[in-house]
Amino acid sequence: MTIDTGALGFGSGERAAYAANPWASRGRLFPEPSSLTRSEFQRDRDRIVHTTAFRRLKHKTQVFISPDGDHYRTRLTHTIEVAQIARALARALKLDEDLAEGVALVHDFGHTPFGHTGEDALHELLEPYGGFDHNAQSLRIVTKLERHYAEFDGLNLTWESLEGLVKHNGPLLTKTGEGTRGPVPQPIRDYCELHDLELASYASLEAQVAAISDDIAYNTHDIDDGLRSGLLTFEMLEDVPFLAKVMADVRQRYPHLEPSRFTYEITRRQITHMVEDVIGVTQDNLRRLRPQSAHDVRNADQVMATFSGEVAETDRCIKRLLFSRIYRHPEIMRIRAGAAQILSDLFNAYMNDPTLMRSHYWVNHIAGLNEGAKARHVADYLAGMTDTYAVRAHGELFDQTPDLR
Template sequence: MTQPAPFAADPLQSRGRLHPERISTFRSPFQRDRDRIIHSSAFRRLKHKTQVFIEHEGDYYRTRLTHSIEVAQVARTLSAALGLNTDLAEAIALAHDLGHTPFGHTGEDAMAALMEPYGGFDHNAQALRIVTMLEKHYADFDGLNLTWETLEGIAKHNGPLVGADGVPLKGPLPAALVEYNAQQDLWLHTYASAEAQVAAIADDVAYNHHDLHDGLRSGLFTEEDLMELPITGPAFAEVDQIYPGLDKMRRRHEALRRVFGVMVEDVIAVARTRLQAAEPENADAVRFLGTRIIRFSDRLFRELKVIRQFLFTRMYRAERVVAMRAEVTEVVRDLFALFMNDPALLPEEWRGDARHTGDEAALARVVADYVAGMTDRFALQEHARLLGTDPARFTRYIVSG
């Protein structure tokens, strides 16, 4: 087992939880965080939330749940190779998509536009809101009462959110993030821990890999198309050389697992070089380096940009995907407007919060919490039930069960 690096997060030196708890006899604080995330309601709902395709289009496409598990696997591999804390990296990876709306990024775009007058919406900030407030299972506190390090990683695994002067780097901060940070300072002006950076790059590795898989399965492009691209082209060529005449599915899998390996090995090599050069003395030293320490090499990053552009054109903006995006955007807009106009239509457990909000912005936040928490299937079913629309309109998306 790799000796922990001096810059690895030490669970015994954690900044603790907002609500102090006794240390577990058998599990470290970061292990408890991971377990609470796995047992949360929001994590279970990821089973029926999509990545690119509507969840009901086929059993083989990735959902937010399968994606999160894949990200966690990559994060554990990377963090173990680098001597980091695997439990913290895994916890952040498992939680990173908890705040996503139904219908993937399409739903988030719709919700962000709807919430712009009311403090904004961002899935990372919403994930923080879920684990600090919306999960209500424990007697002593709302949320999951995760450690500071896990919350920091959820909030800013992609980098600092404000400058040293406190001014937001990319527009106004979402209200959900501002609200929590006022209770517990998450150091929004620094980079996150090395473990959080690992979770972020693991997300990139996982979606680059599985979007290629899902795009091929959907028929939006072919293996021959991928032969023309960097990384994927050499991978298929290598498989053809070693296994001439291999059947289609095995050939695809063998090639894409090589693509996966190229990304993982690149990240490890680059991180080792950068960490050796920087020589951070502890976990906080990583936060204050002023740059992302866990990243792809410049060459691989350029090649991945070519692949992402290909996927954008052939997959994310494919005609049937665009048509689907338009329809599900309408679903999110309709549900939001419906509950804003008549909060009495909210379920009983949400009505109390809606009645006591006192202003339109607070009501909008309650409605956003409820709609964002819906699964694809439930959102489509509620749209048909509450608005009297013909359920057959969405038959190509809805399956029984």
């Protein structure tokens, strides 16, 4: 993929016509005076960083449960890596870096303890009440559950940040109003009745680069963590043609490199290749579609920030490798089963006696709620837990807690 280096925005400070404009934001649900020192998107980014939800990410699993080792990624370190890549892409494409970074920083707020295991377990438990979706939970956190400000619940983020959070993976509705990935989660529908996020359109290009940065980051760091854990070997990476070529190139240039440096040389080349591919493809799409505003990006009827066909196939090959060698490894599956049991036990205990959720802000009002509303509050409480807190809470209520090591 060829990059037009003359069109790159490195160091220029220039914002393209198709970028989101913080000075022309669609505003906030609750109007606030403008800041004298920060743009609207800078304020959003700063509010996200100062949340309780952001701090909790440091003790939430990415793939490997945190007691396994201090050097494995957590949700927090993953989020920081995504934000770094998103900001680099935004700078190269002359987008608003603060909006791209903000969407990246908030994109995993709704994740449960124990990674995707926790989300799967909660979704199954809440299926009679509309299910659980981490993206919808992220929206609940930033519009309702963070309770710091005197005049409103949540963070009162701009329309653009909320749109990016909800739609960074694409539209949720077709033009005819059908769900693109099944029914739209109820928390998103409820919020859109107050503040329409236009679920049938694409998100801004800033949100699109945040989304693909997520793919780049976790593909790379799951390989790194997999090699560190011993579940992956360099021989296994040979199954992905791109990685096989990268390793051959590194071995030829550095024939006596120690394994830790060899791993880093692989992963940094992987990130660079994918980032440069996205820049080149996006530049091609921008030249072809010629958007003159962020509105044009939203209504282009296609995602603009994406991989080329060749790199998309590499992405699929890496995901297949990670799925078969790590995510479905017997040891990981054993831990997943224990984590699911912890959340299931806690859910049932809290549904039977909501007063056990001592620190939940709504605990004194849950008794009069119907089962669906009560289940949603229990899900709020469980999804907000860190891995360590969930294990401790289970140990306080039950005689035996599954061993997650």
